[in-house]
Amino acid sequence: xxxxxxxxxxxxxxxxxxxxxxxxxxxxxxxxxxxxxxxxxxxxxxxxxxxxxxxxxxxxxxxxxxxxxxxxxxxxxxxxxxxxxxxxxxxxxxxxxxxxxxxxxxxxxxxxxxxxxxxxxxxxxxxxxxxxxxxxxxxx
Amino acid sequence: xxxxxxxxxxxxxxxxxxxxxxxxxxxxxxxxxxxxxxxxxxxxxxxxxxxxxxxxxxxxxxxxxxxxxxxxxxxxxxxxxxxxxxxxxxxxxxxxxxxxxxxxxxxxxxxxxxxxxxxxxxxxxxxxxxxxxxxxxxxxxxxxxxxxxxxxxxxxxxxxxxxxxxxxxxxxxxxxxxxxxxxxxxxxxxxxxxxxxxxxxxxxxxxxxxxxxxxxxxxxxxxxxxxxxxxxxxxxxxxxxxxxxxxxxxxxxxxxxxxxxxxxxxxxxxxxxxxxxxxxxxxxxxxxxxxxxxxxxxxxxxxxxxxxxxxxxxxxxxxx
Numbered sequence: 001x002x003x004x005x006x007x008x009x010x011x012x013x014x015x016x017x018x019x020x021x022x023x024x025x026x027x028x029x030x031x032x033x034x035x036x037x038x039x040x041x042x043x044x045x046x047x048x049x050x051x052x053x054x055x056x057x058x059x060x061x062x063x064x065x066x067x068x069x070x071x072x073x074x075x076x077x078x079x080x081x082x083x084x085x086x087x088x089x090x091x092x093x094x095x096x097x098x099x100x101x102x103x104x105x106x107x108x109x110x111x112x113x114x115x116x117x118x119x120x121x122x123x124x125x126x127x128x129x130x131x132x133x134x135x136x137x138x139x140x
Numbered sequence: 141x142x143x144x145x146x147x148x149x150x151x152x153x154x155x156x157x158x159x160x161x162x163x164x165x166x167x168x169x170x171x172x173x174x175x176x177x178x179x180x181x182x183x184x185x186x187x188x189x190x191x192x193x194x195x196x197x198x199x200x201x202x203x204x205x206x207x208x209x210x211x212x213x214x215x216x217x218x219x220x221x222x223x224x225x226x227x228x229x230x231x232x233x234x235x236x237x238x239x240x241x242x243x244x245x246x247x248x249x250x251x252x253x254x255x256x257x258x259x260x261x262x263x264x265x266x267x268x269x270x271x272x273x274x275x276x277x278x279x280x281x282x283x284x285x286x287x288x289x290x291x292x293x294x295x296x297x298x299x300x301x302x303x304x305x306x307x308x309x310x311x312x313x314x315x316x317x318x319x320x321x322x323x324x325x326x327x328x329x330x331x332x333x334x335x336x337x338x339x340x341x342x343x344x345x346x347x348x349x350x351x352x353x354x355x356x357x358x359x360x361x362x363x364x365x366x367x368x369x370x371x372x373x374x375x376x377x378x379x380x381x382x383x384x385x386x387x388x389x390x391x392x393x394x395x396x397x398x399x400x401x402x403x404x405x406x407x408x409x410x411x412x413x414x415x416x417x418x419x420x421x422x423x424x425x426x427x428x429x430x431x432x433x434x435x436x437x438x439x440x441x442x443x444x445x446x447x448x449x450x451x452x453x454x455x456x457x458x459x460x
Contacts, residue, residue: 106267108248113225115252125337133248134269 006037008058011077012067013050017041019071020051022140026070026099027062029055047073065093069100069129070140094121096129104136142444145254145261149272149312157312160276161283162457163437164430166450171204174436177445178207184237185211186229186253187264188244193406193428194264194273198241201435205445210237227256234258239443242266260442262435268304273438274405275308277431281423282362284430285401290318293359297324298366298386298411300331305405306366307335314342321347322356326382329372353386357396362423363388365404367411389413393421403427 015023020038024031031038037054044050058080067074068090078086096119102109109115109131118132129138141156149157167174183202187195190213199209226249233240234257242253243264250263250270265271282289294313296306300323310331313319321339323331330349339347350356357363368386373379388402393416404412404424416422440447 104247106245106247108226108244108246108252108266111246112227112249112252114227124341125334131248133251134267136247 006054006056007082009056012053013075015051015071015074017049020053023071026066064090068092100138102131103139104134107134141441144442147250147263148270154315160437164280164433166453167433167436173449174447176206177440177447178205181207182237183209184233184240186242187213197432201432226252230256274305275312276434277427278309280430280434281427290316292361293320295322295360295363298368299329300325301329303366311338314338314345317344319345323349324353362401390415
């Protein structure tokens with residue numbers, strides 16, 4: 001499968017297979033109004049299968065913290081004039097504010113008004129994000 | 141600890157907890173000397189759900205230190221029925237009092253309270269999440285029975301999956317180190333992996349999982365009982381088959397060491413037979429007293445009110 005190269009924009013590669021739409025949602029990129037190409041469930045030497053997101057827009061900015069949260073294996077290529085001018089890899093943020101919502105119905109964030117949704121990176125048993133208030137593990 | 145809020149026991153260092161244990165011991169034997177430690181202070185007990193035992197313990201602790209108490213019990217009495225947030229309630233109450241104890245059914249409510257308040261907040265239980273002063277009571281009971289909280293073999297029996305008191309006790313004892321845990325439960329109610337990981341991460345601690353109390357009771361220095369609740373089982377047959385296995389009675393206690401201590405966070409239903417109450421090994425009502433003493437130690441510490449005579453007492457202890 002082939003999709004033509006982009007001239008100015010970014011390529012998010014090595015996105016876990018089947019999650020490209022979710023990644024766009026978390027990155028607040030609206031596929032209805034952005035010139036982009038999605039390649040889903042394509043072959044990957046490293047992971048078997050993967051998704052690729054190509055965005056033709058020189059002004060697109062990617063929040064690497066958010067990308068690390070939802071697609072920690074992803075890589076970002078910045079393209080100018082049809083050439084890769086920069087490569088970035090997301091890092092796992094220590095703290096995430098108002099990106100994900102706590103799923104625990106007993107959590108105080110479900111009832112207390114005006115409260116930020118804060119998650120912290122817990123490394124005690126692998127790498128998991130937990131709600132700062134109730135310690136429930138985040139679900140994506 | 142002055143000015144600190146205590147939401148989880150992670151807020152306190154091992155040195156802090158050791159100081160609180162020493163203060164509780166001092167308070168117990170110097171009731172008259174400490175009776176005016178918190179003169180002029182006011183504690184607010186904000187209990188959004190009923191918990192008579194814990195509320196009375198917090199309130200008695202402040203009264204015995206010479207302070208006074210205001211508060212409410214049951215959210216129906218509070219402005220929460222008018223839709224006030226926890227933050228707003230705490231910002232208001234902070235203007236009236238010097239320290240707050242809060243109990244709330246929502247997990248994380250105490251942290252929200254602490255962030256809004258301008259005075260120290262003590263978590264008196266936030267849903268099924270944290271109840272740090274219960275663990276302090278447990279530690280104080282081990283300390284009073286054995287003179288230490290480590291170099292012990294501690295059995296935890298019953299519902300080890302959902303019992304927050306058990307998880308908190310294990311995690312805190314791991315910080316002190318040198319504890320051998322015997323985890324006694326039906327396979328349906330075993331200790332969660334993250335708690336086992338905590339033990340594994342502590343080189344001086346170890347654990348063993350068993351399902352039969354009688355086979356291990358003779359090895360234990362302390363036995364922490366919890367209730368096996370019917371609603372935790374998928375079918376009633378399993379519950380009925382297992383229920384009696386985890387009831388402590390004199391017959392099982394006859395197999396235990398003569399100085400073993402039996403602890404229970406209370407209230408109990410039927411998991412400890414009444415005939416055990418008169419056995420000198422029964423420590424669960426003593427645990428209630430220790431809970432009050434630890435709350436006295438904690439309240440005076442976060443307020444920065446010095447217990448008269450404690451420094452000299454502690455220095456003498458160190459010198460001895």
